[in-house]
Amino acid sequence: MFDWLANPNRFNRITNKIQPILLLASLITIILGLYFGLYDSPKDYQQGHAVRIMYVHVPSAWLASGLYLLLAISSIFYIVWKHPLADLMSRSTAPIGALFSLLTLATGSLWGKPMWGTWWVWDARLTSMLILFFFYLGYILLSNAFERKIDGSKSAAVLAIVGIINLPIIKFSVDWWHTLHQPSSLLKFDGPTIDGQMLLPLVLMIIGFCSFASYIIILNVKTKLIEKKCEALILKLNLNEISNIR
Amino acid sequence: MNNKELNWIYLFISHIKRDILINSRSLFDIVSIFGFMLLIIILFPMGIGPIQEKLDIVSNAVLWIGLIIAIIPSLEKMIQRDYTNGWLDQIATSPIPLEIVLLAKSISHWIIVIIPLIITSPIFAILLGLEFNQIPWLILSMSIGGLSICFIGIIGAALILGARRGNVLLPVIILPLIIPILIFGVGVNESIKIGLSPLPNLFLLIAFSLIYLVISPFISAILIRIAISR
Amino acid sequence: MLNLKNLNIYRGSRIVFSGLNAEIKTSTLTLIKGKNGSGKSTLLRTIAGLTPIEGGEINQNGVNIFHAKEQWVRKLIFIDNKNGLSDELTVRENLLTWVKIKGWDTNKENLVLALESVGMQKYMNFYISQCSDGLKKRAALARLYFSFFNEVDFWLLDEPTNALDHSSYLLLQSLLSKFIKMKGSILIASHDKKSLIKDYDTLDIDKLRNVKTI
Amino acid sequence: MINEFWFMDGYNIYIWPSYILTFFILIFLTFRSIYLSKKAKKMLKKLEELNS
Numbered sequence: 001m002f003d004w005l006a007n008p009n010r011f012n013r014i015t016n017k018i019q020p021i022l023l024l025a026s027l028i029t030i031i032l033g034l035y036f037g038l039y040d041s042p043k044d045y046q047q048g049h050a051v052r053i054m055y056v057h058v059p060s061a062w063l064a065s066g067l068y069l070l071l072a073i074s075s076i077f078y079i080v081w082k083h084p085l086a087d088l089m090s091r092s093t094a095p096i097g098a099l100f101s102l103l104t105l106a107t108g109s110l111w112g113k114p115m116w117g118t119w120w121v122w123d124a125r126l127t128s129m130l131i132l133f134f135f136y137l138g139y140i141l142l143s144n145a146f147e148r149k150i151d152g153s154k155s156a157a158v159l160a161i162v163g164i165i166n167l168p169i170i171k172f173s174v175d176w177w178h179t180l181h182q183p184s185s186l187l188k189f190d191g192p193t194i195d196g197q198m199l200l201p202l203v204l205m206i207i208g209f210c211s212f213a214s215y216i217i218i219l220n221v222k223t224k225l226i227e228k229k230c231e232a233l234i235l236k237l238n239l240n241e242i243s244n245i246r
Numbered sequence: 247m248n249n250k251e252l253n254w255i256y257l258f259i260s261h262i263k264r265d266i267l268i269n270s271r272s273l274f275d276i277v278s279i280f281g282f283m284l285l286i287i288i289l290f291p292m293g294i295g296p297i298q299e300k301l302d303i304v305s306n307a308v309l310w311i312g313l314i315i316a317i318i319p320s321l322e323k324m325i326q327r328d329y330t331n332g333w334l335d336q337i338a339t340s341p342i343p344l345e346i347v348l349l350a351k352s353i354s355h356w357i358i359v360i361i362p363l364i365i366t367s368p369i370f371a372i373l374l375g376l377e378f379n380q381i382p383w384l385i386l387s388m389s390i391g392g393l394s395i396c397f398i399g400i401i402g403a404a405l406i407l408g409a410r411r412g413n414v415l416l417p418v419i420i421l422p423l424i425i426p427i428l429i430f431g432v433g434v435n436e437s438i439k440i441g442l443s444p445l446p447n448l449f450l451l452i453a454f455s456l457i458y459l460v461i462s463p464f465i466s467a468i469l470i471r472i473a474i475s476r
Numbered sequence: 477m478l479n480l481k482n483l484n485i486y487r488g489s490r491i492v493f494s495g496l497n498a499e500i501k502t503s504t505l506t507l508i509k510g511k512n513g514s515g516k517s518t519l520l521r522t523i524a525g526l527t528p529i530e531g532g533e534i535n536q537n538g539v540n541i542f543h544a545k546e547q548w549v550r551k552l553i554f555i556d557n558k559n560g561l562s563d564e565l566t567v568r569e570n571l572l573t574w575v576k577i578k579g580w581d582t583n584k585e586n587l588v589l590a591l592e593s594v595g596m597q598k599y600m601n602f603y604i605s606q607c608s609d610g611l612k613k614r615a616a617l618a619r620l621y622f623s624f625f626n627e628v629d630f631w632l633l634d635e636p637t638n639a640l641d642h643s644s645y646l647l648l649q650s651l652l653s654k655f656i657k658m659k660g661s662i663l664i665a666s667h668d669k670k671s672l673i674k675d676y677d678t679l680d681i682d683k684l685r686n687v688k689t690i
Numbered sequence: 691m692i693n694e695f696w697f698m699d700g701y702n703i704y705i706w707p708s709y710i711l712t713f714f715i716l717i718f719l720t721f722r723s724i725y726l727s728k729k730a731k732k733m734l735k736k737l738e739e740l741n742s
Contacts, residue, residue, distance in 0.1 A: 038709075049701040056712045079468075096719065103715050110708040114701055131422050138419040145409035154472045155405050159419060162401060162465060166423050169454070173426035180433065212716060219723045226730040233737040235490075257577060264565075264573045271564040332558025339524050339554045341546055342577045475527045476487070 006083055008225050015218045022215040029208035037201035044198075050114040055201050057107040059209040060100045061129060067097030067213065068132060071139065072164035075157035085221065087153040088228070090160065091143060092220030096213060098136035104129050124178035128171050135163045257342050258350050265354035268327075275323065279316045279359060280366070286312035287370045298375050305374035306384075306435040309367065310428055313388060314395065317359060318420060321399035322406065322413045324355050325466075329407055329473065338474055345463035348404075348470070352396040352462065360392030380435050383444050387434040390451045391427045397458035398423045404469035408476055426454055477502055477537060478523075478661075484531035485515070485522050492518045496532070498684055501677055502629070502661040505652060509667060510681035516665035517556060519681070520632045523663065524554040550579070551627060556634035559616040563605040567596055567615045570604060574619055580626045590621035594647055609639035620651050623660065631655065631662040638668075649673060 037055035044051035071093045077086035108126050109119045120126070143149075143156035269275070290308045294300050328334050337347050367388055368381050376384065402420040406412030433447035478500040485493040492515040500506050510516050521527040523534065525545055533540050541548040561570045571590060575582045591597045594614040604612060617636060622628075637645060652662060653673050 034709075038705075049705060052701075052705050053708045056708055060712070099715055099719065103712060106711055107708040110704050110711075114704050131425060134418070134422040138415075138422070141415055141418060142405060142409070145406065145412065145415055147410065148476075151408065151472070151476055155407075155409070155469060158465060158469055158472075159405055162423070162461075165461065166426075169426050169457070170422065173429045173450075177429045177433075180436075216719050216723050219727055223723065223727040223730045226727070226734050230730065230733050230737055233734075233741055237737070237741060257579075260573070260576045264562075264569075267569070268562055268564040327562070330558070331562060332556065332560035333562060335521075335524075335526055335554065335556070335558065336560035336574060337577060338526055339549050339552060340577045341550045341579050347577075 006085060008085070011085060012222065012225070015222065019215060019218055022211045022218070026208045026212035026215060029204045029211065033201045033204035033208055036197075036204065041197045041201055047115060050111060051198070053107055053111040054198075055205045057104060057111055058202060059206045060107065061104040061125075062206060063209050063213055064097055064101035064104050064129060064132060066210070067093050067100065068135065068160075068167070069164070070217075071097060071136075072160045075160035078153065078157045079161065085225075087157070088221045088224040089217070090139075090157060091153065092217050092224060094136055094139045094143070094156075096216055096220075098133060098140060100213070101129055101133040101136060105133065122178070124175045127178070128174050131170055131174070132167070135160075135167070138163070254343070254346050258346050261342075261347055261350035262354045262357070265351055266358060269354070269358040275320055276358065276362060279320055279363065282316040282319070283312045283363060283370065286315055287373055291374070301375055302439075305371070305376050306380075306432045306439075308374060309370055309376075309384065310388070310391070310431045312370070313360075313363060313367075313392065314421075314424055314428060316363065317392070317395055317399065318417050319413070320355070320359055321396075321403050321420070322416050323403075324351055324400055325403045325407055325470070326412075329470075334470060334474060338471070344467040344470060348400055348466045349459075349463045352400045355399070356393050356396045360389065360396065364388050364392065376435075380438050383434055383438060383448075387431050387444075387448060387451060390448070390455050391431040394427050394451075394455040394458045395424055397455070397462035398427075400466050401462050401469070404466035404473070407469065407473040427451065430454070478534065478541075480532070480534050482532040483522070483529060483534065485518055485527060486530050487518055487527070496684060498679060500661070500663065500679065502536075503656065503659040505656060505662040505664065505673055505676040507676050507678045508663065508665040508681060509678055510665075512667075514681045516681060517634050520554070520556065520634050520663065520665050523630075524552060524632050525549055526554075552630040552632060553619055553623060553628060554632040555616050555619070555636065557638070559612050561604045561612060561615055564603065566601050566603055567591070567607070567611075567618075568600045570615060571618055575622060578622070578626075580622055586622065586625070590618045593621040593651060594618045595644055610641060610644065613639045614644050614647075617648060617651070620655070623655065624658065629660055631660065633662065633664045633666075635666045635668070636664060637666060 033055060037052055041052075043049055071090050074083075074086040074089040074093065077083040078090060105126065108129070112121050112123075112126075113119055139156050139160055142159055143152040146152040146155070287308060290304060291301060294304060325334070337344060364385055367384060371381050371384055398420060402416050402423075405419055406415050409415060430447045430450045434444040434451065437444045437447055480496055480498045480500070483493055483496040484491070485496070496519075508516050508519060518527055522529060525542060525548065529542070533542075535541065560574070565573070568587065568591070571587060572582055575587075588597060588600075591600055594617050596611070596614050596618055599607065599611055599615075602611070604615065607615065613636065620631060623631070636648060640648060655662060656673065
C-alpha cells in the first residue's frame with residue numbers, strides 16, 4: 001500500500017504540495033488558539049487563569065505520544081518491508097518527539113506549581129511522559145551509536161518496536177503504582193470540567209501543533225533525502241578524503 | 247553415521263552447559279557483581295542513617311535496585327564474547343535455530359548471575375533489617391523478576407552489539423523496560439508489610455516473565471542476524 | 477556446479493558486488509583471488525548464508541540454495557579468521573560443543589582422530605586463550621575431519637594458511653586432497669601464492685567485477 | 691483591561707513562561723530545519739558541479 005510513496009521524487013512531488021498548506025494551517029490555528037485561549041476563554045472556577053497552561057500542555061503531550069506511535073510505525077515499515085523512506089521518517093520524528101515530551105514535562109511542572117505548590121509531582125501521567133522521554137533518548141542515542149548509519153537505524157528501529165510493545169505495560173504498571181501509593185489524588189489532574197468555551201482553543205491548538213509537527217517532519221525528511229543523495233554522490237566520486245566539501 | 251535426530255531440548259541443555267562452563271571459568275565477573283550489590287546495600291543506610299523505621303520504608307526498594315544495578319554491567323558480555331570470537335557465525339551456519347541458543351544464553355545468565363545473588367539475598371535482607379517472614383517471598387519474587395530482567399537484558403545486549411561505546415548505552419535503553427519489574431517486584435514485599443496478600447503482584451511478575459520469555463528470543467535473533475550481516 | 481547469477485551484495489551501505497556472475501565447479505578446489513578488501517570474505521560469507529543477498533541468486537544445479545537454507549547450511553563448514561573458538565574453553569571442549577550444535581554424534585575416538593588430523597592431540601587440554609594463532613587455526617581446522625563421516629559437501633575457508641607452519645600446512649593439504657577424492661568441494665579465499673593441491677580452479681574477483689567500487 | 695490580561699491575577703509568572711518556552715521551541719525547530727535544509731541543498735549543488 002505504501003510502496004507507491006517509496007520512491008523519493010514522488011514523495012517530493014506530493015509533499016511540495018502539502019507543505020505550504022500545513023504551514024499555513026498551523027499558523028492560523030495556533031494564532032486563533034492563542035487568541036481564544038489567552039484572551040477570550042473564561043477562568044476555571046477552581047484554578048483561575050492557571051488553566052490556560054492546559055492549552056499548551058495537552059497538545060504537546062498528545063504530540064509526544066502520537067509521534068512515538070509514528071516512530072514505531074515507521075520502524076515497523078523499515079524492519080519488515082525495508083521501506084527506504086521509513087528510516088528517514090523515524091530519524092526525523094525522534095528528536096521532535098523528544099523535544100515535545102520535554103516541553104510537556106516543563107509545562108506540566110509549570111502548571112503543577114500553582115495547583116499543587118511543587119514543581120514536580122510523581123503523578124501517573126507525568127511519570128509516563130518522563131519514561132517516554134527515556135524511550136526517545138534511547139532511540140536517538142542508539143541510532144547514532146554505530147559507525148555505519150544503516151546499522152544504527154536497524155537496531156534503533158527494533159528498539160522502537162520493543163518500546164511500543166512495552167509502553168502499555170509501563171502505563172499499566174505506573175497507574176497501578178500510582179494508585180497503590182496514593183489511592184485518592186484530590187485534584188484530578190486534567191479534569192477541570194472543560195466547558196464549551198475552553199474546548200475551542202484546546203482543539204485549535206491541538207490541530208495547530210499537529211500540522212506544525214508534520215510540516216517540520218516532512219521538511220526534515222526532505223533534508224535527509226538530499227543528504228542521502230550527497231552521500232551517494234560522494235561515494236561515486238570517491239571524494240570522501242576531500243573534507244572541505246563538508 | 248546418520249545425523250542424530252536433532253532434538254532441540256538436547257541442544258538447548260548442551261548450550262546452557264557450555265555457557266555455564268564458560269562463565270564459571272571467569273568467576274571474576276560474578277564476584278564483581280556481588281561487590282556491586284553489597285556496595286549499594288551498604289551505601290543506602292549510610293545515606294539514610296541507622297534509624298530502623300526509615301530503613302524499613304526503603305529496604306525492599308534498595309534490595310531490588312541493588313539487584314538491577316548489579317546485573318546491568320554483566321548483561322553486555324552475554325553476547326559480546328561470542329560475537330567477537332565468531333561463535334555466532336558458527337551457530338548461524340549450523341542447523342540449530344538461533345532462538346534456542348539465545349534462550350539458552352539468557353537462562354544460563356540467570357543461573358550464573360541471578361541465582362547466586364538470590365541465595366545470598368537473605369544476608370542482604372538482614373543487613374537492611376527485613377523481617378523473617380518476608381525473606382521467602384523476597385527470594386521468590388527476585389528469582390522470577392531476575393528471569394525477566396535477563397530476557398530484557400539479552401534484547402539490550404543484542405541491540406548494542408557492535409555499537410561504539412555500547413556499554414554506556416545499555417542502561418539508558420534497558421532501564422525503562424525494567425520499571426514494571428521493579429514496581430511489582432517491590433510490590434510483593436510491600437503488600438506483605440501492609441498486610442495484603444502478595445499474590446497479585448507475584449502473578450503479574452510471572453506474567454511479565456512469560457511475556458518476555460516469548461518476545462525476547464525472537465527479537466534478539468532478528469537483531470543478531472542484522473549484526474552478523476554487518 | 478554452483479552458479480551465481482547477477483549477484484548484488486552490500487556490506488551496510490557499501491556496494492561490494494553489483495551484478496556478479498560466476499560459476500564455481502563442485503568436487504574441486506576453487507581459489508578465490510583478489511586484492512585486500514576486494515570482497516573475498518564477503519563472497520564467502522554470502523555463500524555461507526551469513527550476509528544477505530540484495531539481488532540475484534545462487535543456485536546449485538538449478539535449485540536456489542537459500543530456499544532450503546537449513547539443509548544448505550547443514551552441509552557446509554565455514555571457517556574464517558575469527559575461528560569461532562571460545563577463549564575460556566579448551567581445544568577439546570570447543571570441538572565437542574561445535575560438533576554438538578552441528579547435530580553430529582560425538583564419540584571419543586572421532587574427537588581424538590580429528591585432533592590428530594591437524595596434529596593437535598598434544599594440545600587437547602590447552603585453553604584457547606593460551607594457544608598461539610597457529611594453534612587456534614589448527615584447532616578450528618580440526619572440525620574439517622568430521623566431514624569424512626558426516627554428510628558435508630562444501631568447505632568455505634577464509635585464508636586458512638595464514639598462521640600455519642610447514643608441518644601443519646602439509647596436514648591441511650592431505651585433508652584437502654582426501655575431501656576432494658570424496659567428491660567434496662572447497663572454496664578458499666586467499667592471496668597465498670603457493671597452491672595447496674596440484675590442480676585447482678581460480679576465481680579472480682577483480683577481473684569479474686564490472687562495477688568500480690571502493 | 692490590558693493589565694488584567696498581563697497580570698492574570700497572580701498566575702502570570704507561570705502562564706507566560708510556559709507560552710514563551712513553547713514558542714521558543716517551535717521557532718527553534720523551524721529555523722533549525724530550514725537551516726539544515728539550506729545547508730544540504732548547498733552541498734548537493736556543490737557536489738553536482740564537481741560531478742559534472
